[in-house]
Structures are given as C-alpha cells and as structure tokens.
Amino acid sequence: MADVDGEGQAPADRADRGHGERRLTPLERALRERIQAEGPITVEAYMEACNAYYYGTRDPLGRDGDFTTAPEISQMFGELVGAALADCWTRAGRPADAVYAELGPGRGSLTADALRVLRSAGFAGKVHLVETSPVLREAQARAVPGARWHESIEDLPARPMLLVANEFFDALPIRQFVGGIERRVINAAGGLAFDRDGEIVEQSPAREDAMAAIATRLAGSGGAALLIDYGHEKSAPGDTLQAVRGHCYVPILTDAGEQDLTSHVDFEALGRAAREAGAAVTQVITQGDWLNRLGIGARAAALATANPERIPELETAIDRLCHEEQMGQLFKVIGAHADNWPAPAGFAE
Template sequence: MSEVGDLLAARIAAEGPIGVDEYMAAANSHYYATRDPLGVSGDFITAPEIHQMFGEMLGAVLADCWVRAGRPVDAVYAELGPGRGTLANDALSVLRRAGFTGEVHLVETSPALKRAQAKLLPEANFHDEIDSLPKAPLLLVANEFFDALPVKQWVGDEERRVIHDGTAFAFTIYGLIRETSPARDEAAQTLAKRLAAYGGVAIVIDYGHSKGEQGDTLQAVRDHRFSNPLDEPGEQDITSHVDFAALSEAARCGGATVSRIASQGAWLETLGIGARAMALAAKNPQDTERIAAARRRLCDEAEMGRLFKVMAMRAPVWPEIAGLEA
C-alpha cells in the first residue's frame, strides 16, 4: 500500500470512516506535492500541452476583454493550478502583443510544478491560495483546477464514506450517488468576491456537466489510463466532474456576473481556432497534420469538445468574454 494509504488506514482504524472529500483531499495533496504529473511520461495531458492554439485563444479573449475594459494599467494575469506554465506562457504572448504589461500571479501548491512554472515564467509571483492574489483587476484562467478539489458523495441523505477492511479501502454505502463540493463552492465564491471588489474576469474550463446532473463521477487516472480511485491513494490523480450549475450559483452569491456555459469545442470554434490552425499550417506546412489533429482533439465532440465546458465570471462593470455572451 502507498504511504498515504498507510496513513489513511491508520486514521480510519483510530477514528472511523472518513468522508470521500477527506480521502480525496489527502490523496491529491500528496500526489501533487511529489511529482509533475503532466505529459507523456506522467499520468495525463491537459489542453495547453496539446497545442499552443489553446493558450493563444485564451490570451486573445482576455486581451479583447482588457482592451474593452479600458486597458486598466493595474490589471494582472492570474492562473489557478497552472500546470507547467504552458497556458500562461502562450496566453501572455498574445496579451503582451496587445499592450498588456501587468504582473503574473500563479496559485500553485505543488513544489514540483512551481519549479517548472518558474523556469518558464521567471517573472511569476506565487501564491498558495486565491485570497492572497493582488487587490487588482484579474485576467484569470482556471483550466482543470476545480475538478481536483474534493467532493462529498451522498446516497439519499446519508453521506458516503470510506473505510478500510484491513486489506483494501471501500465505500460504506452504494446506490444512486449525488455529489456536492463545498470546496469548489468556496473557491468560486472567493474568486467572485475579489472580482466584484477589484474588477476583472475569470475563465473556468473543466470537464463536467451544466444542468445539475447527478451520479458517481469520481475517477482516477494513472499512466494515461483510468483506475480505481480507492487504489494506491497519493499515487494517482483523483478528480470528479465539475457541476457548473453549482459553480455558477456560488459565483453569483459572491457578487460576480456569470456567463452562459458553453462546450469547449463550440467556444474555440466560435473564437476562430480554425483560422488560427490554417495560419499556423501555412507557416509550418510540415506540421499541418499535427495541427489538424490538435484541433480535432480540442474541439471534436468525441474528444474534448463536448465533455469540457467553459464559463466566465466577471465584475459587473467589466465587459463579457467573447463567445460566452448571454
């Protein structure tokens, strides 16, 4: 059993069953603190690592929003869970060309990922939590951030918990699962309050559902394959689908104006990823098929296009994000 597994088993033996959220939080805290999980040699690949077009599209919509907001000189670029810094690097290349000269602020707790981010973005300022970001207008991105925050699971009104039978971890009850995430709601509300108080916009991209669907979505990934979330805690990435309806409600409660929810593929196509792909292929004809394959992976419904959703929250006085207008 893993190191975290031993600790959790001992805790359960001493205190009794623990919540799914407690299990997930402990496992992911160790997992992200001890490795760079991204890329072919890691456990999974995120959209920014697929192709530069993803980050460029985000940089373009942030630049457009910043310009329409009057080019506030105190605005900063911020990102929650910025991976290796790839998305920030690609987005900032577009923002800088638009005249944005603001600081870069990254919310990251993983020492391994901080090292990768600092190497790519030496100007970055690091934070452990949203509340320590500057009191300034934010141009913020959260890509695959909320899915890793812990969830509670319920069967009816009874909370599902995790036990250890001396050999393996197991759930206390089974049935029709309902998921809630106080951690996600708190993060969304905290971010919304900062936007409402100091200005700015935040784009949230993640896999999930938009109409309050219910069910067990807890999953784990290791070596680019799905695995049992109860196996080897701390040695695999545990996530669940983001409830964008709940996230929207939390953001509104925090005082932000919230956009409609769109699928990633439709949004990127609306922004013009097709034209960008053609322009890149014209300059790099030897990469034409790789560029086309990246676009398909990002946008096709059978790939990331439909499962991944996009939502924006903003200060009420700031303009809407392109492609997410009501």
C-alpha cells in the first residue's frame, strides 16, 4: 500500500468507540459475533481477517481504488527492477532453469515491465506468482499471459529464483503489545475498540516467516530477491498500524474489510530472519537512492527523447518515486541472495 503521508494516525483517533447507529459491513458483523462467542481477538487476527476479505473481493489499485503503488506510477519502476534482476542473473552465469517469481503482484504491471527487460537480456524462465485474490489473478492473467499461480511461498518451484516482493510485507499481519501485554480488539459502545492504549511495540511473526521461507528457497536452490516496502531500517517501538480508503486515512476499526490495513515494515527484523535462514543480505537503502543508482534519470531521459509529450509525466513520476518527501525516503529496499549468487545491483555506493 502506497503510504499517504508517512505518518500513522494518533491512537486516540483510532479507538472508534461510540459509533452510533450505522450500517455494519459483513465482516464487521462476523467479527463482532466471533468476539461475542470467543472473547477478544488479537490485532494480528483482526488484521489478517480484514485483509483476507479486502483483497479477496476487489481490485484496490489506482485512482478509482484506495491506493497507488510504484509500478502503477511509472513503467520505469518495473523496468529498473527487471534490469537489476537481469544483471544479477547474468553475473550468476545465466542459469537456464531460473524462474521469475513475484509476491502479491497487484495487477501484474511490475511483472510485465520487469519481464520486458529480462526477456531482452535473454532470460526465458517461467513466471510464478503468489496471489490468493481471484480478482487480482484475473488482472494478472491479462498482463502476464502464461503465468502460473501459487497460494504460498512454499509452493514455488525449487529452482533458482529471481523474486520480487513490492509492497507485500506491509499488508501481512502484526502483533501489538502495550506494557508487554498483547493488544486486542473488543466489542464496545456498539462497535469495535482496542482494549488498551499506551506505548506500543509491534512484532510480525508472519513477515519473519515469509522472509525465512524466501531465504530458505534461495539458500537451497539459488537466486536473488528484491524486497521493497515502506518502513524503517532499524527496529523501534511505535504504533504504525493504519487504514486507507479512497487514498485517505480512515479509522482502523470502522468498516472492517472495506479498507486496506498496513503497517511499517521492520527491515532489521526481515534481514535477521533472512540471515538465520541461510541467505546473504544487502544493506537497507532508500527507494530513492536505489532507483537513482540504477539510473532512473537516464531511463527517463531516453523515454523523453522518444516521446517528448511525456516529459511532464516522467518528471512527476521521478518526483513521486524518488523525492524524500514522497516515496523516496519512506520506502526502503533490501536484497537477499544465495551465497553462490551475486548481490543485486544498486546497493553499493
């Protein structure tokens, strides 16, 4: 999910107590019944239920959706991802059995743009997409004919892999703790509410498990991965859970299942999980620095020369993707790779 302004809402704005009369969403009704029958649910369970329903029932992307991701902003993003992977594959000896894999590929825009560059470099591997949403699978099938779909990372083939995860980890569920006690969601005042407030520490076993699964596959079969998301380089306390609908922040506990729930990704935790599972890991770098090192300026200039009418569009795209007040600083990139594969380009000075 592309961040709206880089700052979460204050916890007081999120308590959502005292809704008054309003129409319940199908998921909220189900969650309230579950809490009534079983007791309070964790933030992790709430986030998991909401995002499973949300992504399974719609295409959330674009101007008419709830948020816009980097591949939807410009083709240059996916092309540079493809160029970094093509370079890595070439330096690894161009293994013929390598495959391209992407986690949560949205509409398939990044896949299509990256593959265009990879194919031009001679890469002929098959495409494997981890996607559970039937709505988004339809869009991906149109963008990437011949792709194969999987329900989980563990289902990906045991082959050398060029893997991309762009804005995948931020939507995986988190746990929240206040004073060492896990925060939960309860029924209160005719709606849903958190059972406690205070200084929050966030953890995400789901993210660390996903990173470990990627790293295990890389260590065992070879390959490299690029992981791009919004978040922080070092682990730190703080409440970063947020909900977005119609490109605006909205209360987290209102309209369950009808908005995108995400939180900032802890890249230090991801790197630790990858190393413990046997993969080598690059430094964490900002998206703006990474794209600039890969040559986004030169790519924009080439596109502008061929299509002068696109100059304003290209300038706007670079600003959105690279400027520190837009996606450039908040979004980070980390690479992981097998010990016998080179690190992806763009991370070294």
